[in-house]
Amino acid sequence: ATPGRILQIRRDFPVLERQIHDKPLVYLDNAASTQMPRQVIETVSAYHTYHHSNVHRGVHQLSQEATDLYEGAREKVRAFIGASSVKEIIFTSGTTDAINLVANSWGNRNIGRDDIILISNMEHHANIVPWYMLAKRTGAKIEVIPVLDDGSLDMDQFAALVRKPNVKVVCVNHVSNALGSVNPVEQICQICRERDICTVIDGAQAIGHFQIDVNQLGADFYAFSGHKMHGPTGIGILYGREELLQEMDPYKGGGDMILSVSFDHISWNELPYKFEAGTPAIAQAVGLGAAVDYLNGLDRTYLAKYEDELLAYATKRLGEVPGMRLIGTAPQKVSLNSFVIKGVHPHDIGSILDGEGVAVRTGQHCAEPVMDRFCIPATTRASMSIYNTFEEIDMLTEALLKVTELFDVND
Ligand code: PMP
Numbered sequence: 001a002t003p004g005r006i007l008q009i010r011r012d013f014p015v016l017e018r019q020i021h022d023k024p025l026v027y028l029d030n031a032a033s034t035q036m037p038r039q040v041i042e043t044v045s046a047y048h049t050y051h052h053s054n055v056h057r058g059v060h061q062l063s064q065e066a067t068d069l070y071e072g073a074r075e076k077v078r079a080f081i082g083a084s085s086v087k088e089i090i091f092t093s094g095t096t097d098a099i100n101l102v103a104n105s106w107g108n109r110n111i112g113r114d115d116i117i118l119i120s121n122m123e124h125h126a127n128i129v130p131w132y133m134l135a136k137r138t139g140a141k142i143e144v145i146p147v148l149d150d151g152s153l154d155m156d157q158f159a160a161l162v163r164k165p166n167v168k169v170v171c172v173n174h175v176s177n178a179l180g181s182v183n184p185v186e187q188i189c190q191i192c193r194e195r196d197i198c199t200v201i202d203g204a205q206a207i208g209h210f211q212i213d214v215n216q217l218g219a220d221f222y223a224f225s226g227h228k229m230h231g232p233t234g235i236g237i238l239y240g241r242e243e244l245l246q247e248m249d250p251y252k253g254g255g256d257m258i259l260s261v262s263f264d265h266i267s268w269n270e271l272p273y274k275f276e277a278g279t280p281a282i283a284q285a286v287g288l289g290a291a292v293d294y295l296n297g298l299d300r301t302y303l304a305k306y307e308d309e310l311l312a313y314a315t316k317r318l319g320e321v322p323g324m325r326l327i328g329t330a331p332q333k334v335s336l337n338s339f340v341i342k343g344v345h346p347h348d349i350g351s352i353l354d355g356e357g358v359a360v361r362t363g364q365h366c367a368e369p370v371m372d373r374f375c376i377p378a379t380t381r382a383s384m385s386i387y388n389t390f391e392e393i394d395m396l397t398e399a400l401l402k403v404t405e406l407f408d409v410n411d
Contacts, residue, residue, distance in 0.1 A: 002389035006306060009298065010387045012037035023357030026392045031177050031336055031383035032361050033227045034208050036291070040231060043290035047283050055282055056256055056273070070282050073289030074272070080292045081222070082213035083239055087271035090238040090245075091280050095204040096126040098223035098238035099171075101275060102200050103130035104251035106221070106244065107169075110198070113139035116167045118197075120145040120153055120183070121373050122176040125366040127202045131171055145172070147373055151179035151328035155187075162191055169198040174212075174222075175205035178367040178379070179328030180311075180336035182206070189218035198244070204228050208385065209334045210304050214239050226284060231291030235284035238275070245271055252277040303386045307335040310384050310393065317397040318382075323409040324400075327379050335384035338365075341400070344407045346380045352406065353380075356399040 010016055013035045018025045027035060047069060053062035055070045071086075078089050092098040107130075111117065117131045121144050135142050143161060146154040153172070162170065170192050174185050189199045200221045206212060207224040214222050221244075226235040240248075250257055250268060254277035259267045268274045314337055318324055323342030341349060350362035361381045364371050371377060382396055403409075 002391060003306065005299075005302070006387065006389060010389070012039065012294075013387055014038055014041070016387060020357040020359070021355055024395075026356075026358040026395050028382040028384060028388065028392070028396060029359045029361050030208070030385035030388075031205060031228075031365075031381060033233065034230045034385050035387070036230055036232065036287075037294050039294050040287050040290040044232060044283050044287040047286045052283070054279055066282055069286045069289075070280065073285045073292075076289040076292040077237055080212075080296070081237075081239060082215050084215065085242060088214075088239055088242050088245065090240065090272045090275045091285050092223075092236045092238050092275075093234055093281065094225040094227070094236035095124075095202060095223045096236075098221075098236050099126055099200065099202065100130045101238055101251065102221050102223075102240070103134045105248040105275070106198065107131075107134040107138075108251070109248060111135075111138050111140045111168055114166055115140040116164055117142050118145060118158075118161055118167050118170045119143075120172045121147045122151070122153070122179055122181065122367065122370045123171065123173055124177055124202060124204065125368070126204075127171050127173060127200070128369070131169075140168075141166075143167075144369075145170075147179075147370065150330050151176070151181045152330035152332070153181070153183050155184065158188065159191070162195065162197065167195070167197050169200060171200045171202070173202040173205065175203075175209065175334050176328070176367070176370070177205045177336075178338055178365040178370050178381070179330065180333040180338065180383075181328055181330040182332035182334060184332075185219065186217050189220075193218055205334065205336075209307060211300050220244055226288040226291060229288075229291055230294060232284040232287040234281045235288045237288075242271065245275070250274050250277065254278040256280075298386070307384060307386065310388060310390065311335040311337070313390055314382065314384065314393045314396070317393055318400070320397065321400045322404045322411045327374050327376065335388075336381065337383075338379040338381045340376055340379055341404060341407075341409060343409055344403060346378045348407075349380045349400070349403050352403050353396070353399050356395070356402070358396055358399045360396075 053066040201219040203224040222239040227233040257277040346362035
């Protein structure tokens with residue numbers, strides 16, 4: 001049975017009380033977006049109700065309150081990921097925006113013709129497309145770190161590829177959204193650091209599952225999104241090592257990111273404002289700060305262990321479904337199962353599950369190259385979070401058994 005501590009956490013999330021098609025909602029699409037607890041919703045609402053204004057500009061009281069809340073959220077994020085200074089914490093609209101910032105601001109300065117951009121075969125499109133665009137602009141080459149059959153990164157191949165002379169940057173996710181694999185990012189960053197290669201780590205799927213310490217990881221850049229850690233959409237973080245951020249030019253121009261402007265000379269604002277052009281997503285940043293507070297109030301070591309148990313249980317129960325093939329069985333995984341069922345299209349699975357109140361994601365998960373790697377067009381993905389229960393895994397399994405009965409699937 002699900003521990004009382006988890007049921008207690010569940011009560012913080014109002015949406016989990018909903019019925020979908022007259023069935024209790026079983027929310028297993030947490031890799032797309034995690035739900036927000038009441039504490040985050042109320043903080044955002046209080047911001048809109050009492051403090052809404054623009055930041056960094058007005059001398060009036062409201063603007064100062066909004067600025068304090070916005071900058072307060074930045075400090076919360078800094079402490080949360082163990083960064084040394086708030087100068088290293090750039091608010092972006094999400095992981096995608098953060099990686100585009102690096103590929104443009106760092107990439108334009110540091111990548112040239114014949115340089116190599118090393119990308120893993122399990123990346124989300126957000127950590128492929130900006131690099132592809134950079135490669136097209138500069139004439140650089142993209143090379144791919146292969147993925148093993150169990151969905152872990154081929155570290156032998158990585159060790160060989162990283163020795164090529166022109167490798168300038170390595171782009172790898174901490175956790176794969178399509179497979180659940182946890183990659184050995186600390187080791188990757190260390191190898192890269194010894195060779196003076198820049199590391200861009202996509203932390204979108206890691207941040208909601210375990211504690212991150214950017215200094216311990218040793219990443220040059222680390223990106224994540226608020227909506228994958230129980231915060232709002234429209235807000236994300238780029239952590240960058242101060243030394244690197246200092247020498248980069250911004251790629252978005254506008255208000256707030258400058259110190260002075262004339263028609264023949266512009267000087268950039270200091271960090272982190274240099275990279276935050278225009279009015280930022282203030283309410284969303286405040287909401288992200290509240291999500292940090294919320295997670296800090298929980299025992300995350302316990303929750304990570306609980307999620308491991310949930311994953312083990314889900315893996316065992318899914319094994320009872322005829323025609324089941326799990327995609328991604330790496331020894332190090334977060335609580336996520338991607339799978340195909342023989343003879344049934346994932347979209348059919350998704351629709352039937354929805355009818356049972358079970359929310360999962362189906363498709364390519366914005367990771368077409370890894371689908372190609374496993375020679376499949378798409379998967380169904382059940383991704384869990386801190387509030388999911390063993391009973392919900394049973395409901396998922398029951399719903400899948402219904403699917404296989406309907407489609408007459410046998411092993
Ligand atoms: N990388 C990974 C691994 C992801 O799972 C996601 C979200 N699906 C992203 C990047 C993109 O995040 P966002 O859409 O919030 O920018």
